[in-house]
Amino acid sequence: MSHFSGILQLTDLDDFITPSQECIKPVKIDKSKSSGTGSKIKIQSDGSYVQLDEGGAIQPLQRVDISLTDCLACSGCITSAETVLITQQSQDEMMRIFNEKRKLIDSGQIAEAQFIVVSISMQPALSLAETFCIPPESALKKLTGYFKRLGADLVVDMNVADDFVLLEAQEEFIERYRMKADGSKSALPMLASSCPGWVCYAEKTHGSYILPYISTTKSPQQVMGSLVKNYLPQYLKDSNRPIYHVTVMPCYDKKLEASREDFFDSTTNTRDVDCVITAIELEQLILSERKNLAEEEEGELDWPFPGEKSTLHLTSSLGSGSGGYAHHIFLHAAKELFPDQQASLEFKALRNQDFQEVTLEKDGKVVLRFGIANGFRNIQNLVQKLKRNKCSYDYVEIMACPSGCLNGGAQIRPKDGTSPKEMISKLEALYRQLPLKAKPECNDAVNTLYDTLLGGRNSDKKKALLHTKYHALEKNSNALNIKW
């Protein structure tokens, strides 16, 4: 059973697009030069394939390996077999890195060990807190303690990245709004880009119809990736030390996102995020040590950023548990574009709880219409409206999972009779109890990084580190795929 979530694939959830029927990725075969008539292929008793050449010599044939990059570059299916992921993005791989590091340290080769950074997002921390019955802030600190025990050099929360994303997205919205006023047809609606399941689906299925509308702002995970790989060497004053970056995420699709070519640096041959680990996998790892997270020592989160260390690690926003994009950008846009109007954040549910909208009116006319669409059925309706030019939204926060990221596909499943719905409302309640975050504009670390690392708010470097591109995939229509 594959584990992709939301729009891609999720077990026990009736709200996702399906995986492939069969992989249709064409495989390049290097023909042997000697054979004129073609050679024979035999299947051995152990299931391996061998080639018999004219002389009768046996040559083992190589198995075709489909990499995650192949899958992302192919329109054949939405996801691939899970085995594809296991090589790079698994708990085994993460543990291998930690163990390797320990061996190097034990043998005194500290200088050669990778510098390991772990970035923990809010949703899996809440999922683990609920599962192990620990208060959220304490769960995060115990998780920090766990990673430090494994050998992590730095453990950080995602607040700096979250704030960068909100600031960039709100600026992008204002810019797009003005482009629309100037006549641009593909400026609005702006569609949220932080859900990799949604982005992957849009690229594979709707290509050029939809991609121009998707916000170019990177997701918090990938902004964190940029910061870790571009800022930390400065901070460490060591540009040669290899950094291994682990993120802790609520969904498997984040693994796909981390594997995108766009986030691979060919000059250093590293990814901005090397390994994505999810709440479910962490639970398994902790339980496999026959431990309870509650027994773990609390660790202190690190603060490698400029300015004063933030004391609040887990925070909530007024908006959704998926990042609160719609709420935040709505308030910003209302203030910026219609300063005389009183904006109220009354989101009302439309067809279902997973499709909500909020409007700002001026003189009885709707001037801003924002939506939140969670889950595949609502995404479908939105996409179809967009295709038929009947979409009246200015911004839509889109997440592939019903109920958004708190219900991410790799959040820990409820046990002992709790229904998934009860679980979501528990996490939702935990989230609402978190302290409210300060305005991202007030984040001194972010403001300093704009000036120092990014070279200002309009620089090319800022664009490169905080924005990305999307790629439409050509549909591969092959007559061999027809089935009655």
Place this chain on the structure above:
Amino acid sequence: MKVLYVCPVEMAASGRLDLVDSLTGHRGRVWNVSWNPTGTVFASCGEDKTVRLWTKSSGQRTWMNKTVLTDGHQRTIREVAWSPCGNYLASASFDATTAIWDRKSGEFECNATLEGHENEVKSVCWAKSGNLLATCSRDKSVWVWETSEDDEYECAAVINAHSQDVKKVIWHPHDDILASSSYDNTIKLFREDISDNDWINCGTLASHESTVWGIAFDKTGTRLASCSDDKTVKIWQQYLPGNPEGVVTQSNEPTWKCVCTLSGYHSRVVYDIAWCHQTDLIATACGDDAIRVFKETPSSHKNQPEFELICTVHRAHTQDVNSVAWNPKEAGLLASAGDDSRVNLWQFKEETIIF
């Protein structure tokens, strides 16, 4: 002097299907036939990407192709379905779309296209209430669409309960309960969960050993017939929670139990099944080119029903029979479609044979 002797008399139900009409017009395979709710018109569709509407003028014996709907699809049309009001037609195509045709202008015109399936749409069906539509596809999903007053169609659910290609969707004759059958050998039932307006799988019927190609409810909606690649027909009986028979139910959902398997009658895959809501007869379309009619025996018991084969038309088509449909008003009138590009009409006549 004649010798009189008494022999034991055995009576058996029997019947025959008389060919009423054999209609040409389609090029290539005809995949499906479907009667409108009043039984005055039927639609057929197939490989030639057209939907054809056939009617009989008053006083005429023969059925005429009055309308050909073209340009709705780019690939084979696999199935066509009428809305309960008879004013809309839905056509499901291998081009991954479902077209909605209405006759507001007097003639049927395609006025909406439902997009969303990844690939071939295999079946489409309108719920009795008229504002829900279901489709299914090779992409393994079943979709429920909601129609609004302004003829907008919105996706109400995408259900991924099957693990393989979904072949057929049908609605319960009275309630908003949906049934689907699949290449994964199962039939699944779905209903709306009122708490969050999502659709949930409320039953899985497993017993067939291969693809379930067709399913049909009886007129009460408490029985379901299914036909399969395993050459059998199965009858499923619904048992409500707390049923007197003591059949176990789970989470307050009815259990559907296979109470009868008809094997040995079909020599190849059974592609379609139709349960007549007037006569209670079951007709099957088979890959051995035959149409068969089954009838429940009078002494049959609810929990162990018996059905007998009362009629077989060998070479009903010269190739595979793909679809059978009973006229909803005219008892015994059956339409069939085949790979031989024909649509045939049959009249069933019951006769009692005395041995």
